[in-house]
Amino acid sequence: MTYVVLEACIKCKYMDCVEVCPVDCFYAGENMLVIHPEECIDCGVCEPECPVDAIVPDSDARCTPDWVKLNDQYSRVWPNITYKGTPPSDADQWDGVEGKLAEFSPNPHRE
Amino acid sequence: MSQTEPLRPRIGPGVHVGVTEPMIREVVHAFYSRVRADEALGPIFEREIEGEWDAHLAKLCDFWSSVLLMTGRFKGTPMVVHARLTEIGGDHFARWLGLFRQTAEELCPPPAAALFVARSQMIAQSLQLGIAVSRGEVPEFSP
Numbered sequence: 001m002t003y004v005v006l007e008a009c010i011k012c013k014y015m016d017c018v019e020v021c022p023v024d025c026f027y028a029g030e031n032m033l034v035i036h037p038e039e040c041i042d043c044g045v046c047e048p049e050c051p052v053d054a055i056v057p058d059s060d061a062r063c064t065p066d067w068v069k070l071n072d073q074y075s076r077v078w079p080n081i082t083y084k085g086t087p088p089s090d091a092d093q094w095d096g097v098e099g100k101l102a103e104f105s106p107n108p109h110r111e
Numbered sequence: 112m113s114q115t116e117p118l119r120p121r122i123g124p125g126v127h128v129g130v131t132e133p134m135i136r137e138v139v140h141a142f143y144s145r146v147r148a149d150e151a152l153g154p155i156f157e158r159e160i161e162g163e164w165d166a167h168l169a170k171l172c173d174f175w176s177s178v179l180l181m182t183g184r185f186k187g188t189p190m191v192v193h194a195r196l197t198e199i200g201g202d203h204f205a206r207w208l209g210l211f212r213q214t215a216e217e218l219c220p221p222p223a224a225a226l227f228v229a230r231s232q233m234i235a236q237s238l239q240l241g242i243a244v245s246r247g248e249v250p251e252f253s254p
């Protein structure tokens with residue numbers, strides 16, 4: 001029913017996905033994006049657009065209940081994002097790093 | 112947050128199977144002609160789109176362009192729009208999908224038609240689930 005953003009987004013946050021999403025269902029935290037499960041229409045456009053493969057359908061084995069819950073929870077409190085901003089300056093260094101959940105920030109996105 | 116630079120060109124999934132803007136336009140226009148003539152779907156669409164068919168067709172061309180060619184032209188909230196239509200159910204979606212498949216298969220080469228159909232089915236399933244959630248018929252999510 002929805003696509004879900006996983007750990008790989010944390011501290012990478014390239015935001016290419018938000019530009020191609022036809023329904024503007026991305027919400028932005030300080031160092032990660034999430035997808036609103038009730039706004040996503042499963043069109044699949046965002047998935048190949050993510051440079052770090054952080055977006056998967058909720059049917060994907062990597063999409064555990066914790067990630068479904070995190071997307072659902074924070075999409076209701078973070079601001080909607082519709083245009084790509086500037087990724088973190090050290091985004092490339094965090095690409096592929098394991099255990100990034102420890103770096104997750106619950107704070108909302110700020111310019 | 113504002114758009115600072117134009118959307119960079121992207122290669123959407125439709126490019127590899129020969130989907131073009133004229134093809135999308137042809138499918139969308141032919142499809143909605145059939146929808147309008149359908150005894151179950153026609154009255155609902157005529158009521159909802161009344162007097163604004165040109166704008167609706169342009170919007171749907173933008174939608175499919177965004178989905179298949181990744182042009183980013185469509186921005187909208189289809190879940191909200193469909194969720195407020197209280198009378199639509201599984202049979203409406205099945206008819207819609209049947210007409211869409213028929214149209215795509217008649218007008219497009221098989222690989223392009225298959226992509227149209229696959230995406231239409233994913234999106235329809237998602238909209239149906241979203242509608243069910245909004246009606247309180249299923250839990251919001253069930254991890």
